[in-house]
Every structure is written in C-alpha cells, then in structure tokens.
Ligand SMILES: *[C@@H]1O[C@H](CO)[C@@H](O)[C@H](O)[C@H]1NC(C)=O
Ligand SMILES: *[C@@H]1O[C@H](CO)[C@@H](O)[C@H](O)[C@H]1NC(C)=O
C-alpha cells in the first residue's frame with residue numbers, strides 16, 4: 001500500500017499550499033503616481049486587495065499628502081476630519097489590516113482640484129486563486145474539499161488492481 005499512501009500524502013500537500021505572500025500595491029500603478037489627473041478608480045478596479053497587503057504612495061510631499069478618511073469625506077473631499085495622516089517622506093506605505101473599504105485623499109486641495117482620491121475594498125484571502133466577484137466572498141471552499149474525496153474513489157480501485165497484478 002506504499003504507493004497509495006504516497007498518493008494520499010501528495011494530495012494533502014497540494015491542498016495545504018494555499019497561502020499567499022503579501023502584495024505591495026503601488027497606488028496609481030507607478031513608483032511616483034500619487035499625483036493629480038490619474039484615474040485611481042480605474043487603477044483600483046484592476047487590483048485585488050487582501051488583508052495583509054500594503055499600499056505604496058509615491059509623491060511629491062511639497063505638494064501632496066495622503067490622508068485616510070471616511071467615505072463621506074472621500075465623496076466630498078473633506079481634509080479636516082481625517083482618520084489618519086499617512087504622509088511621511090513621500091514614499092509611504094500603509095498596512096491593510098482589515099477586510100473593509102478604505103478611503104484616501106490628498107490634502108492641499110488636490111482631491112477636488114486634481115481628483116487625488118482612491119477607494120479600495122480589502123477582502124480576506126480564503127482559498128486558492130479563484131476569480132472573485134467584487135463585494136462577495138468565494139464560497140467554493142466546500143467543492144474544493146470534495147475533490148480529493150472523489151479522486152480517492154476513482155484512484156483506489158486502480159491502485160488495488162495495480163498491486164494485485166504484482
Ligand atoms: C475613471 O475610470 C472609471 C473606470 O474605468 C470610469 O468609469 C470613469 O469614467 C473614469 N473617470 C474619468 C474622469 O475618466
Ligand atoms: C499630514 O502630515 C504632513 C507631514 O507631517 C503635513 O505636512 C500635513 O500638513 C498633514 N496634513 C494634515 C491634513 O494633517
């Protein structure tokens with residue numbers, strides 16, 4: 001039965017490798033792209049953000065800044081009641097620790113002037129890469145764990161047959 005055990009171990013190993021390294025998302029797509037007249041909505045819809053990932057804001061700190069704000073402040077470009085001022089040296093990172101929407105705007109009036117605002121939705125990373133539809137969690141976990149069981153049933157008679165022929 002050695003061969004069969006190896007096969008089972010292999011399948012278990014394959015199933016357990018569903019992890020993911022944190023990703024650094026460069027806001028706007030470049031090293032220096034936190035600036036006016038970049039379509040950050042367009043950038044954000046082509047990214048997937050998971051808990052543990054990081055945002056990177058590269059910008060000219062003489063002009064711009066990064067403020068984490070509420071949805072209302074994001075919608076209306078209000079700088080005064082920010083949740084957190086992330087601005088440090090102009091190459092600043094932000095740790096996405098929760099599965100929720102995050103909103104950022106620039107200070108200095110560049111939110112309303114140049115559209116320097118970005119909204120992202122952070123999700124929990126659940127299983128192996130699966131196409132996520134925005135706003136919903138993948139519910140494919142049960143079918144994934146069903147798979148080895150089926151394989152087991154298909155494989156077993158063949159393994160027994162193989163050993164019987166030796
Ligand atoms: C930005 O991109 C979004 C999504 O692609 C699009 O709907 C929107 O019209 C764009 N905004 C501007 C100002 O081009
Ligand atoms: C955010 O922090 C930067 C750097 O310390 C500072 O220049 C800026 O005025 C701050 N902005 C707000 C709205 O607090």
Ligand SMILES: *[C@@H]1O[C@H](CO)[C@@H](O)[C@H](O)[C@H]1NC(C)=O
Nearest residue numbers: 051052053094095096097098
């Ligand atoms: C990011 O945030 C998480 C959750 O708060 C924390 O455990 C982790 O240490 C943070 N990472 C860094 C490098 O600050």
